[in-house]
Amino acid sequence: xxxxxxxxxxxRRLGQFVLVIFIGVNLTFxxxxxxxxxxxxxxxxxxxxxxxxxxxxxxxxxxxxxxLYGLEGGLPQQYLVFWKRIALxxxxxxxxxxxxxxxxxxxxxxxxxxxxxxxxxxxxxCLGNLLGGLAGYHRDSRLLRLAGVVxxxxxxxxxxxxxxxxxxxxGYLWPMLPISGGAQINLPRGFDLRFIASxxxxxxxxxxxxxxxxxxxxxxxxxxxxxxxxxxxYVTYAELGGVARGRILRSYVMRNTVLPQVTGLAISxxxxxxxxxxxxxxxxxxxxxxxxxxAVHAGDYSLVLGVATVSxxxxxxxxxxxxxxYPLLDPRVNAR
Amino acid sequence: xxxVLRDLLRFNRQFALGAALLMVxxxxxxxxxxxxxxxxxxxxxxxxxxxxxxxxLGTTSRGQDVFWLASFAIRNxxxxxxxxxxxxxxxxxxxxxxxxxxxxxxxxxLMSINDTFIVIPLFPILVLFYFVMRDRMSxxxxxxxxxxxxxxxDARLIRSVALGLRxxxxxxxxxxxxxxxxxxxxxxxxxYVLPIVFATTMNNVNWSIGLEVTxxxxxxxxxxxxxxxxxxxWANQYSAxxxxxxxxxxxPVALVVIAFIGLFLLATSMNEYIDPRxxxxxxxx
Numbered sequence: 182x183x184x185x186x187x188x189x190x191x192x193r194r195l196g197q198f199v200l201v202i203f204i205g206v207n208l209t210f211x212x213x214x215x216x217x218x219x220x221x222x223x224x225x226x227x228x229x230x231x232x233x234x235x236x237x238x239x240x241x242x243x244x245x246x247x248x249l250y251g252l253e254g255g256l257p258q259q260y261l262v263f264w265k266r267i268a269l270x271x272x273x274x275x276x277x278x279x280x281x282x283x284x285x286x287x288x289x290x291x292x293x294x295x296x297x298x299x300x301x302x303x304x305x306x307c308l309g310n311l312l313g314g315l316a317g318y319h320r321d322s323r324l325l326r327l328a329g330v331v332x333x334x335x336x337x338x339x340x341x342x343x344x345x346x347x348x349x350x351x352g353y354l355w356p357m358l359p360i361s362g363g364a365q366i367n368l369p370r371g372f373d374l375r376f377i378a379s380x381x382x383x384x385x386x387x388x389x390x391x392x393x394x395x396x397x398x399x400x401x402x403x404x405x406x407x408x409x410x411x412x413x414x415y416v417t418y419a420e421l422g423g424v425a426r427g428r429i430l431r432s433y434v435m436r437n438t439v440l441p442q443v444t445g446l447a448i449s450x451x452x453x454x455x456x457x458x459x460x461x462x463x464x465x466x467x468x469x470x471x472x473x474x475x476a477v478h479a480g481d482y483s484l485v486l487g488v489a490t491v492s493x494x495x496x497x498x499x500x501x502x503x504x505x506x507y508p509l510l511d512p513r514v515n516a517r
Numbered sequence: 518x519x520x521v522l523r524d525l526l527r528f529n530r531q532f533a534l535g536a537a538l539l540m541v542x543x544x545x546x547x548x549x550x551x552x553x554x555x556x557x558x559x560x561x562x563x564x565x566x567x568x569x570x571x572x573x574l575g576t577t578s579r580g581q582d583v584f585w586l587a588s589f590a591i592r593n594x595x596x597x598x599x600x601x602x603x604x605x606x607x608x609x610x611x612x613x614x615x616x617x618x619x620x621x622x623x624x625x626x627l628m629s630i631n632d633t634f635i636v637i638p639l640f641p642i643l644v645l646f647y648f649v650m651r652d653r654m655s656x657x658x659x660x661x662x663x664x665x666x667x668x669x670x671d672a673r674l675i676r677s678v679a680l681g682l683r684x685x686x687x688x689x690x691x692x693x694x695x696x697x698x699x700x701x702x703x704x705x706x707x708x709y710v711l712p713i714v715f716a717t718t719m720n721n722v723n724w725s726i727g728l729e730v731t732x733x734x735x736x737x738x739x740x741x742x743x744x745x746x747x748x749x750x751w752a753n754q755y756s757a758x759x760x761x762x763x764x765x766x767x768x769p770v771a772l773v774v775i776a777f778i779g780l781f782l783l784a785t786s787m788n789e790y791i792d793p794r795x796x797x798x799x800x801x802x
Contacts, residue, residue, distance in 0.1 A: 205633075339730060451638040462735065
């Protein structure tokens, strides 16, 4: 396949990438700086709630916390410091896991989230599109109609509830799968068979809840795309010309309908990420989501801010990657 | 309008089912007006009673009747979803119609911002917001923030319809007869996009209730206003599942799932109704 470069397209996508990060980071700045609540005072209030701390000690604490959080000077200066920290990936030390830097904590959790998310999203996307395509093409199949009903029933339910129900079913009613953690704790972490097997086993339930919810959306949109495209003249022509039905579905119908689904994947990535965070929390999976919720409960300002920022950057980057791969599938990109 | 609804009810099974499910949920929510107890009072009935004749859905460990608690909770959740959806509709209509009508640079700038809000993961941002606000977090505040963040997807849909309206003859006529752009948007274009607005409203209600449930279950909202999420939060606080008080969680969850499916069926059947191709398909080959 010949791939030429599409400067206009590339520039547009890169511009969008920069804009997402710019607006996202400004949102986090706005939330943390324009609200009436001061995280420094909150942390002080939380840590001096019990026992008596001398006023001098509180003043020293206030000073060092301001420095730590980059809250010194006027708003413009704080804004510049904010960006500088994000550019360097330096969010300061975490308060709940002092003195481990926030970046280290996030870096430790990110592979879990990335692995779970990639696997579950791709599986849901492929399965949903495949079944949806078949259901749109073979409209009389009873089995595929049933799949449609199931997809329709599961799709509107939020990730949390599906994960929660799975937790109840496999944790209490029929305890056969591990319901918490990323791997068995007492196993040495390394590339040996038992550890990998344990990681996979622990990923089943989180991945299953992501796939169950995610698949329905792809299924339904693919089904309606396919059932629209099968009425096109060129499909009728191919059918009359005696092209095998499997080939029509693969190369005539799916090849065209998969393109909007790729765009759809890029669009819904943010929502899928939200779902993954919540699912992780339900199953105690050691990824970004569990980290975030733990940080809120521990009152760890820099960790919460760090996770929020890293989430925005990660999702924006993944969307950019999908966008960059898009011309491989659709050579007409430049014409638009 | 009434006739369209009647036809939908009569000929579209999805629509009828969705409407029926939603009616059940609304009836339960409306029952909260007749509740003998306030939802915030605890120990008004014997705690931990399983479902039975006296308490059809059982009672909680905090001594609340699950039926009345759930009816308050679903009422608040629905109100929350509807207010977020209505508020965000204003934004998406304004932005979608403007972008579609103005076209060119305005369209491109607005849609870039729009796409940004589609992509940004909102959950971490909402958690950050809760983290900063803490005890000042209230139901109204959360609704405002979620409306401010959740308009983008539907604005794009509205814009794509508005884009087509711009080149139609009646728009030209309106311009030549001296209507201002705002008048054209409000009087000429708005009626055309209203059907999709209705369909997307249902989906947006679903989206916001879903996020609210998620945030509340983690305790990241105002946990003193009973919603479905807050109910699950308290049940978890009392380890209801481990203690075997399953009815505390099962009934509220079932109720909200019925609401989700009902709203979703309404949205998809309306979408199908709007899309002329699928309408032709239903007429048969």
